[in-house]
Amino acid sequence: MLRQFMHTTLRNLLTIWALATSFSSLAAHPNLVITEADVAQMRAAIQQPGRFSDAFHKMQTRVDKEIAQPIRVPVPKDGGGGYTHERHKKNYQQMYNAGVMYQLTQQAKYADFVRDMLLAYADLYPTIGLHPKRKVKAQNPGKLFWQSLNESVWLVYTIQAYDLIYNSLSQAQISKIENQILKPVALFLSEGQPSTFNKVHNHGTWATAGVGMAGYVMNQPEWVEKALYDLDKSGKGGFIKQLDVLFSPQGYYTEGPYYQRYALMPFVTFAKAIDNNQPQRHIFEYRNGVLLKAINTTIELSYAGLFFPINDAIKSKGIDTSELVAGVTVAYGLTQAPGLLDIADKQKQIILTGDGLKVANALDKHLEKPYPFSSIAFGDGSDGKQGALVVMRSQLGGDQALLFKPSSQGMGHGHFDKLTWQYYDHAEEIVSDYGAARFLNVEAKYGGRYLPENTSYAKQTIAHNTIVVDETSNFGGDVDLANQHAPTLNYFEAGSFGSVSNAEIRSAYKGVLLQRTLALVKLPELGQSVALDIFDVNSDDKHQLDLPVHYQGQLIDSSFVIDVNTQSLKPLGQNAGYQHLWLKGQATPESGLARVTWLNKNGRFYTQTSLVSGDETFLFTQLGANDPHFNLRNEQAFIRRVKHTSNHRFISVLEPHGDYNPGKEYTLGATSNVQTLDVHQQGDLTLVNLKMAGFSYLIVINQDQKPDANLERQFTYNKQPYSINGRLTVYLLNQGQDK
């Protein structure tokens, strides 16, 4: 008892002492992402069958092959993709993995491999200057690499590898490695390039992460302070400032999920190292736990395992990317949230760290539960008020997601697509975004870089599902101008009736107010949800308005006759992306409901029913004009066009229906169930009468945009009294008796 007391007291005292001294020169190794305590547990785990042990053996096989090769540390010569560039990239990965193997197996050969490679770098580095292939005007040249971003990544991995084998080294080796390579690199990336190191930008995150971690390992507390708070320790730059600025309060990164998962990597790695070395900083709790939010936001911004492809995104990126594997692993280590295990299970990768062991053990015990995807508005910008990215989800009638994008431009990779939307159902894109025009690393396709068509088409407004005024893109396609203006999210609400949101922007087109209401409305009597879209355009002058729907699938039917260009095709326009669209046909449906039905590869039909008054022309297009190198996918769209108008309300409802199963030889519900679509405005209230399959619904949306408005309303519809308290209510007006 006394002994137990003494023991506890001693431990407490030691803890207090550790906190007080912040971090000491007697630092243990390893102690970055992987700690000594982790290692003990990991060594035990690899003796037992299970996911962790499987991952270890797989990695050991790989590392054994790698360390059997001669060490190659070539003089830097090539730019991105070239031999020396790729070699130095491989080297840091191999050093890190061999370092982990050393800790897990305690076999000298792994440490020797890392040691010898580090010594080779120590020999090389003092002999080289700036990289010969550095870009002339760029502010951030590297030495080992053509740009310092790669050098920062090199340091992040290499300092961890060094930490992992530190205990195997002699003092002479330590001295040579630290003085001839690790410290010079860290100094080069910090004092040597202040503009990048202090920059509140992803490049700065990698630099501060590398330098800060080097500070922990090589006992340079000043480096840590500078990494966290700017070279001058003012807090104007540095990792903490990056945490303040680069994510919104909801953890959204303005370039979108494709870039967010990439940005996450240095944040998560450095934060984990900070937490292990200086838990008193409570880095994961900083800004209401913004880093954990950022990890979860990245997950939330996916559908069927793939990220929503906004901005310059490549569509096949998803939750199984290595960066998000690292993020989910650390987040699980912190939270033990069973939903994260669901994601980890789908990622099918176990990381050889302490947190990776926790994930592996939990998955071995089948502790995972479905990730609780939610309907949510992610505020954009540091303050969360530069517009928002809105996700609406419904499970009624299958897994559906509606993405509404009244977000800010998202910098250079942003698209001119204010207030666009995307719609997903049954694991497929239905109303889609082109994403980036790029074949990553395919040399024949413009060197694997962004294609010229990325600018001439994919970024342009017409490539998205939102209004184009007078055949020009938002902000005239000026990215600097676009970066200065964000839409306003007027409201978002998710509840038992579904989700609804409204946003507006006045600056995308001079003198034109664009305001869109999108709702994913649940209709439980029909066992399904529908997407309601009301897009208001108001301006002083008359304009041409185009509203595209980029649909995925085969056109099946329309309620009106399309005048199809069967004998020749011409581009729809000459600029702003229009030059890439072949005009396949057109029609001007009569006043009433105008239906377009298509069949997606998921075997379901989709009908967009538009309420028109005879002034909308429907243009049917196919992508591929002015595409001399076959760079574009030949996708389909229809564009609703109104000419010479100053005010127009585009109204439509999108409805999934039916089942096409030629394999089993049946087709069900191939035609739309929408019978009536009427929209009235009653003050703030938008009243939508939607009759489907005999069921007559009154969908009520409260559009009051006053801040902190009281949302309770009484109103009369067809002489009957109704009420709403909130943004969205749905009344069933009948019992489907007249089906």
Add this chain to the structure above:
Amino acid sequence: MLRQFMHTTLRNLLTIWALATSFSSLAAHPNLVITEADVAQMRAAIQQPGRFSDAFHKMQTRVDKEIAQPIRVPVPKDGGGGYTHERHKKNYQQMYNAGVMYQLTQQAKYADFVRDMLLAYADLYPTIGLHPKRKVKAQNPGKLFWQSLNESVWLVYTIQAYDLIYNSLSQAQISKIENQILKPVALFLSEGQPSTFNKVHNHGTWATAGVGMAGYVMNQPEWVEKALYDLDKSGKGGFIKQLDVLFSPQGYYTEGPYYQRYALMPFVTFAKAIDNNQPQRHIFEYRNGVLLKAINTTIELSYAGLFFPINDAIKSKGIDTSELVAGVTVAYGLTQAPGLLDIADKQKQIILTGDGLKVANALDKHLEKPYPFSSIAFGDGSDGKQGALVVMRSQLGGDQALLFKPSSQGMGHGHFDKLTWQYYDHAEEIVSDYGAARFLNVEAKYGGRYLPENTSYAKQTIAHNTIVVDETSNFGGDVDLANQHAPTLNYFEAGSFGSVSNAEIRSAYKGVLLQRTLALVKLPELGQSVALDIFDVNSDDKHQLDLPVHYQGQLIDSSFVIDVNTQSLKPLGQNAGYQHLWLKGQATPESGLARVTWLNKNGRFYTQTSLVSGDETFLFTQLGANDPHFNLRNEQAFIRRVKHTSNHRFISVLEPHGDYNPGKEYTLGATSNVQTLDVHQQGDLTLVNLKMAGFSYLIVINQDQKPDANLERQFTYNKQPYSINGRLTVYLLNQGQDK
């Protein structure tokens, strides 16, 4: 011991007696596909956990719902797809399933349901005449259905349902049901429509199956004889004649696998009933076991679970169709082949029969082994000599299949595609066939029938990967003419070097000999296979020759500059399918190697390298012109065109390569490895020098077309002696040293 002897002797005597009396009036029930002995085992099996029990419980849940509904036997009124049509189709399925449930559970409610429905039919049938929606000119009207085909199917199911509940019925019920419905239907389908009943055609198979099974159940041996040997028992028609004529000796059905699996159903069902009632007929051994061959051929004619889509096939049909489930189940019952279990496992359906129980038990014990897919030439026509359908497979470098089609026309659903080919790799179509232009049962798409574009495009020669002479289809698109002429399969060989085949046809175009050699060649040093294509055209007069490659994927690169029509598109021609092709661009590559590379959705690159001499123009097309209803998929092709020529040899090699993985951010091997492609003819021998990635191969094909030719040859190449004994040999000329 004595008792045992007596027992055995008695059993033998009984067996002899049973064979002698053929089948008696004391027939047991049930005794068609399901026998009394089966039932005993099935009843035991549903008491045990396992696949059979699972399937039983699933079916019971379904049947319980169905029998809870009121019985509806409406007066026939509607044609195909209409209410009464669909109702009567559902009725026979429900009766059959309820009958099975009765046998398995012995619960009266199931038998009562079947009984009451049969009695309702017995009340209805005497009151109706020919169906009001029968087609005026058709020779085969039904009574319950608009065509007698449906009525035959009705009888096949209903007679089984009756057999299954027979023992529950009173003599009065038996009398009413047999005399007022079952016998009248059987007589209507036999004596009442001799032209259909005797027809050697799938409609005849259904009719004879129904009537023959009715003969077994209702003790009418004469009906069985007529079903087997024609109404006049001459053997000119009937089931046996159908077995003689409708399948080739290799078990191939001339319309192709999509229709073959449908045709199988009545064959398998009736044959199983014959085998159970009259095993002495050895029906499954008939014609060297042609029925088992037909089942296996249907499996062999699939890739990645889907049937090769030749002729009017809908692409999503595959091995999991109910007809092939029935076929595989019966075949497994007869053979216990573990490869069939592999297919049954992928079908994920257990049938509630005795054979279904065998399948379920074997799968429960994991006895399945991979189905031994092979390279094989399936002779076409009753004699197997009306051309052939050739399948070549390779597992070297991933699962690949090459389908070569020098088959006969395949009747009304056949396409004008003599000597076409298709190529598959890594689970996807690479060089593809359009299949049928049809959206099955989608009312808005031409009533769900074959679309007009099926005739104007999909059947036309240009829609396939074979030569079109002077922009006209084979046989001028005349199906009657086409049915009279088949190509000649000159040879087929599969061996350690790969597979090779050659076929020719002189009748597809007057005065033009088309001869094609296709080979799937294994290159073990490169760990891959390539497809070699040599297409010779020889004619007296000068013609325009077009050879399309319908490729699946995005065009990545070509070794020549394409003159692309960026500002307007026009159809390539006016007739024979050409009117549906937009001409996107053209090029006339210089003499040498002309490469076209595309990227498939499976993430691999494919390069077709053509050896040209400056006289071939490459036309790049996209499907979709003259398509006023958006009925066509907008697929891509390139067409090699030579004008004003009487003799031309088209030479090419198709090579899969690389890996495009934007999700993991890497791209490997995006460019072709073909460095040299030279072809020389040395007498009968075609010598192909193919140099890839530094390895120089000599591919030798012996084209000797004399019957029973001695295939051994000595020859000299580059002053070195070589030999071949067979059709295909591959020599590695170097060791890849100059890579």
